[in-house]
Amino acid sequence: MSAAPPHPLNPAQREAVRYLDGPCLVLAGAGSGKTRVITHKIAHLVQEAGYAARNIAALTFTNKAAQEMQERVAQLLPKESASGLTVCTFHALGVRIVREEAKALGLKPSFSIMDADDCFGLIQQLCATTDKQLIRRIQTAISLWKNGLVAPDDANHLASDENEAQAARIYRSYNATLSAYQAVDFDDLIRLPAELLQRDDEARTRWQNRLRYLLVDEYQDTNACQYQLLKLIAGPRAAFTAVGDDDQAIYAWRGATLENLRQLQTDFAQLKVVKLEQNYRSSARILQAANSLIANNPKLFEKKLWSEHGMGDAIQISMADSDEHEAESVVIKLQAHKFERRAKFSDYAILYRGNHQARVFEQALRKEKIPYLLSGGQSFFDRAEIRDIIAYLRLLVNQDDDPAFIRAVTTPKRGIGSATLEALGTYAGEREVSLFTALFERGLESRLAARQIELLRTFGEFINRIEWRAQREPAGEVLDELMKALDYEAYLYDGNDDRTAQSKWQNVLDFTTWLKQKGEEDENGKAPTLLQLTQTIALISMLDKQEGEQDAVRLSTLHAAKGLEYPHVFLVGIEEGLLPHKGSEDDDLTLLPTRIEEERRLMYVGITRAQRSLHVSWCKKRKRGRDMAAREASRFIGEMQLGEGQVNAPEEAPMSSKERLSNLKALLNKTM
């Protein structure tokens, strides 16, 4: 995803952009300019093919990708002709459809969107257990079922053991509870539109006429449900372009299925396949290694990346004595390399399999006072203070949203505790109404002390008053008033030390500022309502103040590095058991028989992030309990087929720092 290169589209790219006679699959190798193809194709559709921008939708998986695409389209198309263009995530399109078709789906337009935490809590309630492992397992099972278009009944039928049967039962009541809350989960945002368009001819035609051309990014990451939705919207005209790379499919564990790539060919016999094989990112040697590695996977489509860049630097493989030694050694090499190349810290990335592996590298970098950025990090919208506010927003929009009610009514503390809520919950359950509705009912008065009733109703009336205002005033101002009325700032200072309270309050202010700004801006000139804002917020995870400018080494998981590129890459911990990860062997009774292949693709993704230099390392021993366990180099290192002269000799370990330095010097001489 580099900035648009100065050269014109290459022949394959041009073909992909211009082909409009039917469905089109673009197999875009790593670094082959896929974003460029999508953005140019949008421009082509508008400027050459006579499509109105409002009839075109480009779908991505992340907000970040959508934003980047949006920006790059803006560089190609004048603002007027891009007006009404849809560039958003699958889920954002889903919200739009669910909102407009709410009635047909049995939902109020003010439905809530539950995030993973809410759903976790919900499942916890339903199976009345505190076993987090179990809850998580059920949660992922439900998600996989939904993504695979498996209904609760089917899940029950397919259940092979009691555990699965239990999960299937919970799946059913989970859906029922969501309906009662007037809420949907993330998976429903795709599933509900897909089911609706399947059964409702009129709605289907309407959306088919509205979105007359679809472009799908990262097609290899789509799940069955998303493919279904795509097919339904594309309809018989099948006017779409899917862009993806089967070699970079690394999300099978999340429900994505390469089956969708295969099926594209069977579902659309007239499918045009265009391969983008010229890579604009990496040196030839890096591509050779990547090609050799991935050649070990069975091929869906034959594809071989090449580049016009020179051979470039030798790929380095090194072995370290321990994970600490590996970190130290990587940091030393990085410093020397940076000095030698006069590079910036931000030219370097250290990539690993699991988040926990970052720790030793953080320590080593800190010791050397090297600035670094840790990818991932907790999402802005997951912070407690932000979730508090969002709970209020959700409650203002949808009073049936019980999870939001519970969070709001207990934050800040207003003398309503678990006992009161339990009584309220029992009563609401009997009456089959939401907690909010129940609190105003006379029948509740026999169940709770007068004092508790009073507290609850005070809260209820408070929400009603704000809601009344929220319907006629801008969201940002209502929110300011709300914060003041809650004395939320004082609440933060009450429960935290000054420093954290201050930063939390700052987050709240950032959030309200952001919300106010969102409340104004709108390409069509009309401000989004509180309802729209609240539903949008649910889909945004990261506040996109990506500090891309900072000169700092990037630390990232291989998964999170997908789509990014760095001049110099260190792949660390490349050992059997870690990559491929243990438990990825094919032999056990996993649902997916292709785990090793996915691990290999993960390695492939790692290698192809590198532009100029690649450094692969592994540890001979790694801390395991009290002592060190022996480890082996990953089979993937061998599969890279590095010839003589392409690899520097593995560094011997253990070494003293002195030895290491002299070794390093030798290494440097060799490379120069």
Add this chain to the structure above:
DNA sequence: CACTCCGGGATTTTT
């Protein structure tokens, strides 16, 4: 009986 403290272990993550 409950709470805290320490040590060990760890897939991957978005919406």
Add this chain to the structure above:
DNA sequence: TCCCGGAGTG
């Protein structure tokens, strides 16, 4: 880092 579980303490 974070989370979980076991042991030790009040």
